[in-house]
Amino acid sequence: MSDKTLIVEGLNVAFAGRSVVRDLSFTLLPGRCVALVGESGSGKSVSARSLVGLAGAKAQVSARQLSFAGHDLLDLSERQWREVRGKDIGFVLQDALVSLDPLRPVGKEVLEVLQTHQYGDRQSRAARVHELLERVGVPDVELRARQRPGQLSGGLRQRALIASALALDPALVIADEPTTALDATVQAQILEVFQQIKARGASLLIISHDLAVVAQLADDVVVLRHGEVVEQGPMQQVLSQPRHPYTRALLAAVPAEHPRGSRLSPERAGVHREARARVHSDVLLEGRGLGKRYLGPDGLARQVVQGVDFTLRAGRTLGIVGESGSGKTTLARIALGLLQPDQGEVLYRGQPWNRPANAVSEAVRRPLRREISVIYQDPLGSFDPRWSVAQILDDALQVAGIEAAARPARIAVLLGQVRLPADLAQRRPLQLSGGQRQRVAIARAIASEPKVIICDEPVSALDVSVQAQVLDLLADLQDELGLAYLFISHDLGVIRHVSDDVLVMRHGQVVEQAAVEQLFERPAHAYTQRLLGAVPRLPGSGAALVVPPLDLEHEAFHLFDETRLWKIAI
Amino acid sequence: MTDLTLDRTLAPLRRQRQWKLPPVGASLAILFLSALLLAALAPGLFTRIDPLAIVPRDAFQPPSWAHWLGTDQSGRDIFARIIHGARQSLLIGVAATAIAMAIAITLGLLSGLGGARVDRALGWLLEVLFAFPSLVLALLFVAVFGSGVGPLIVATGLGGAPGYARMVRGQVLAVRNAGYIEAARALGHPTSRIVLRQLLPNAMRPLLVTLTMGVGQAIVWASALSFLGLGARPPAPEWGTMLSMGRDFIANAWWLTFFPGLFIVLTTLATTVTGRYLQQRLEGRLP
Numbered sequence: 124m125s126d127k128t129l130i131v132e133g134l135n136v137a138f139a140g141r142s143v144v145r146d147l148s149f150t151l152l153p154g155r156c157v158a159l160v161g162e163s164g165s166g167k168s169v170s171a172r173s174l175v176g177l178a179g180a181k182a183q184v185s186a187r188q189l190s191f192a193g194h195d196l197l198d199l200s201e202r203q204w205r206e207v208r209g210k211d212i213g214f215v216l217q218d219a220l221v222s223l224d225p226l227r228p229v230g231k232e233v234l235e236v237l238q239t240h241q242y243g244d245r246q247s248r249a250a251r252v253h254e255l256l257e258r259v260g261v262p263d264v265e266l267r268a269r270q271r272p273g274q275l276s277g278g279l280r281q282r283a284l285i286a287s288a289l290a291l292d293p294a295l296v297i298a299d300e301p302t303t304a305l306d307a308t309v310q311a312q313i314l315e316v317f318q319q320i321k322a323r324g325a326s327l328l329i330i331s332h333d334l335a336v337v338a339q340l341a342d343d344v345v346v347l348r349h350g351e352v353v354e355q356g357p358m359q360q361v362l363s364q365p366r367h368p369y370t371r372a373l374l375a376a377v378p379a380e381h382p383r384g385s386r387l388s389p390e391r392a393g394v395h396r397e398a399r400a401r402v403h404s405d406v407l408l409e410g411r412g413l414g415k416r417y418l419g420p421d422g423l424a425r426q427v428v429q430g431v432d433f434t435l436r437a438g439r440t441l442g443i444v445g446e447s448g449s450g451k452t453t454l455a456r457i458a459l460g461l462l463q464p465d466q467g468e469v470l471y472r473g474q475p476w477n478r479p480a481n482a483v484s485e486a487v488r489r490p491l492r493r494e495i496s497v498i499y500q501d502p503l504g505s506f507d508p509r510w511s512v513a514q515i516l517d518d519a520l521q522v523a524g525i526e527a528a529a530r531p532a533r534i535a536v537l538l539g540q541v542r543l544p545a546d547l548a549q550r551r552p553l554q555l556s557g558g559q560r561q562r563v564a565i566a567r568a569i570a571s572e573p574k575v576i577i578c579d580e581p582v583s584a585l586d587v588s589v590q591a592q593v594l595d596l597l598a599d600l601q602d603e604l605g606l607a608y609l610f611i612s613h614d615l616g617v618i619r620h621v622s623d624d625v626l627v628m629r630h631g632q633v634v635e636q637a638a639v640e641q642l643f644e645r646p647a648h649a650y651t652q653r654l655l656g657a658v659p660r661l662p663g664s665g666a667a668l669v670v671p672p673l674d675l676e677h678e679a680f681h682l683f684d685e686t687r688l689w690k691i692a693i
Numbered sequence: 694m695t696d697l698t699l700d701r702t703l704a705p706l707r708r709q710r711q712w713k714l715p716p717v718g719a720s721l722a723i724l725f726l727s728a729l730l731l732a733a734l735a736p737g738l739f740t741r742i743d744p745l746a747i748v749p750r751d752a753f754q755p756p757s758w759a760h761w762l763g764t765d766q767s768g769r770d771i772f773a774r775i776i777h778g779a780r781q782s783l784l785i786g787v788a789a790t791a792i793a794m795a796i797a798i799t800l801g802l803l804s805g806l807g808g809a810r811v812d813r814a815l816g817w818l819l820e821v822l823f824a825f826p827s828l829v830l831a832l833l834f835v836a837v838f839g840s841g842v843g844p845l846i847v848a849t850g851l852g853g854a855p856g857y858a859r860m861v862r863g864q865v866l867a868v869r870n871a872g873y874i875e876a877a878r879a880l881g882h883p884t885s886r887i888v889l890r891q892l893l894p895n896a897m898r899p900l901l902v903t904l905t906m907g908v909g910q911a912i913v914w915a916s917a918l919s920f921l922g923l924g925a926r927p928p929a930p931e932w933g934t935m936l937s938m939g940r941d942f943i944a945n946a947w948w949l950t951f952f953p954g955l956f957i958v959l960t961t962l963a964t965t966v967t968g969r970y971l972q973q974r975l976e977g978r979l980p
Contacts, residue, residue: 459879485884492881504872507891509898522880571880 158341213288230268278309376591378620387591414466442622493571500580523571558589719970792850801861827852909964
């Protein structure tokens with residue numbers, strides 16, 4: 124146990140001659156944490172996988188030195204790797220839902236690791252499973268251990284996965300984006316589990332694109348870009364006094380740290396928008412006492428939205444924030460007039476827009492639809508897979524009543540408005556990057572010259588620097604075109620950056636509604652306070668991480684996500 | 694703008710989609726089907742012999758230079774009859790599949806879009822149809838409406854329809870919930886336009902492959918019905934009918950049954966191989 128040090132020196136990884144990681148070096152001492160930081164394609168996951176021999180059959184891994192606790196990790200046979208994995212090195216994968224066997228109870232999953240490595244006898248193994256699940260904060264262990272991954276919430280699944288990685292008390296734990304898919308409060312709890320792992324003397328290698336998460340755990344940070352190390356050093360130094368422009372750009376792109384009106388992307392940072400006067404503009408979209416219930420797969424009705432009021436004024440942004448299952452997306456669909464509420468009504472410019480029992484017919488809505496657009500989280504899924512960018516925009520312009528002859532010119536203008544090159548028009552969405560796709564989605568949304576755009580998690584699937592560009596673009600378009608946004612996100616940082624007013628939702632109800640500064644500086648409701656406290660912060664940005672108490676009740680009933688529910692309900 | 698610059702550098706790489714020649718099996722299959730299509734359109738290109746010309750002294754000639762695949766009991770040239778029969782067989786295969794698909798699209802769309810009650814009712818109907826083997830269903834139809842090429846096509850089409858209807862329904866249900874359908878609704882497109890321009894083409898795309906294979910299947914069924922004497926009437930050159938006619942002489946003159954049978958097998962094989970090839974190509978590109 125004396126020297127469980129991981130030494131990586133000059134690690135190179137290539138696929139079919141194409142280099143994806145170049146000359147990565149770091150040393151990880153027991154009880155410390157190194158974070159590999161970077162955006163998608165930076166090579167951080169491949170690096171981590173190389174350390175456990177999982178880079179894939181086609182990967183060519185080479186290094187001057189790659190050793191753990193004095194043992195050489197290069198050129199291990201698959202049999203030798205199996206000895207090391209799980210026992211000496213625990214590996215926590217990103218997506219717990221796909222990483223766990225859907226047909227196997229999670230307790231068995233943990234048990235299997237113990238069996239593979241011949242840990243103790245039957246009884247001591249069972250006791251160990253119990254102890255492990257308890258240690259990672261799984262409530263009601265006896266029941267949970269018998270449930271399958273599909274029956275558990277994201278947070279519980281992630282914990283079960285961590286428990287199986289910790290089963291044999293590995294001296295090194297590698298975690299690849301362990302909190303990325305999780306809500307803020309759950310993320311805070313998982314980070315707490317990792318803190319404990321560190322405190323028990325294990326070393327931790329964490330892979331993340333989220334600098335705020337890294338700030339909570341890491342002692343040293345390695346910033347990767349296109350497979351190259353751009354900056355490396357102690358966490359405090361790298362995050363507080365970044366030397367490399369890319370690190371600075373990453374930090375600048377974190378929306379939570381930048382108030383409304385400031386720029387996030389580097390090329391236009393410093394250009395401040397004028398703070399908009401809080402004049403009372405016209406009310407455009409208004410919801411009154413909205414309610415919606417769905418029949419769940421178990422036959423029980425679930426009140427997904429309950430008694431929600433909202434008001435969206437011209438040229439303003441109303442942020443709606445809440446964790447998964449809080450009813451945000453359902454509310455967006457009701458506001459769009461794609462789903463009818465059970466109670467209440469939505470008014471558009473004072474006229475009925477959506478009411479229960481088809482009281483406002485689609486024929487009434489259709490001529491007004493061009494005034495309310497939508498941007499989805501997954502732009503690719505919102506495009507017809509057969510169409511090119513030009514066809515997608517042409518279709519939207521046609522609905523807006525633009526003559527066929529005038530459309531090509533308008534398409535070029537639209538692409539310019541979303542800062543895309545005109546030659547992109549002939550490509551298919553599949554050939555575009557995530558950021559470009561979302562820009563095309565925005566171009567489609569503004570094609571009909573709308574007054575309102577409903578944005579449903581528009582930047583959640585994007586890397587932080589791309590997210591910054593898209594948020595900046597949305598801000599510019601709001602100024603240029605006087606758009607009103609109904610902006611839905613689970614990310615408090617994004618909400619704080621974009622919103623004028625914020626509505627906090629939980630279990631389908633609005634728990635708090637206030638102007639953005641007021642909500643973030645003086646949250647009134649206990650849930651809002653807890654939500655804000657759970658957000659990890661960068662060093663030197665005020666409040667430290669406050670880990671909220673485990674909310675067992677919330678976890679236990681947090682089984683179905685909204686999107687799945689409405690698909691069943693249709 | 695990191696993603697933009699990166700994408701610009703990658704773009705030429707992605708656009709260069711190399712057009713590779715299909716593998717040997719698929720090439721042969723496509724070649725065979727093309728030849729068959731040509732034979733159906735212009736049989737004169739392949740043979741000058743009249744398929745109906747009766748030459749009693751040439752009866753039961755084994756394959757030779759004069760008669761490549763031999764002659765039948767009336768001295769008719771079998772190669773000429775197979776070539777001329779291609780039109781009939783292909784017509785039956787394509788038309789029957791088209792009829793099956795038309796019925797399937799109607800039922801599938803109704804089932805997928807008509808609401809829970811319509812869906813359940815049509816589900817029952819399809820299950821009842823499924824309970825009968827397709828061939829028995831087709832036989833029933835021919836028994837009621839008489840034999841001949843017209844009823845044969847309709848019968849074969851009816852027999853295949855329930856299977857396709859199931860597939861169309863499944864696709865419609867999947868595509869109906871796709872993001873781009875909702876996006877089209879949010880744009881304000883009328884429902885009819887969404888169904889015709891987006892839902893149907895996208896739902897049908899994976900079925901194109903099944904259709905290609907279905908043509909081969911339909912040819913087999915039609916031949917089976919003709920063999921039973923329920924399709925094209927002799928002496929019309931039709932592969933199933935030729936099989937049936939040659940059956941009596943199979944002990945002495947194997948070529949009467951062997952060659953028409955071979956062509957049925959080859960055609961079905963070729964459509965299946967081509968279908969598989971298309972499937973691999975198309976699905977490789979789908980998201």
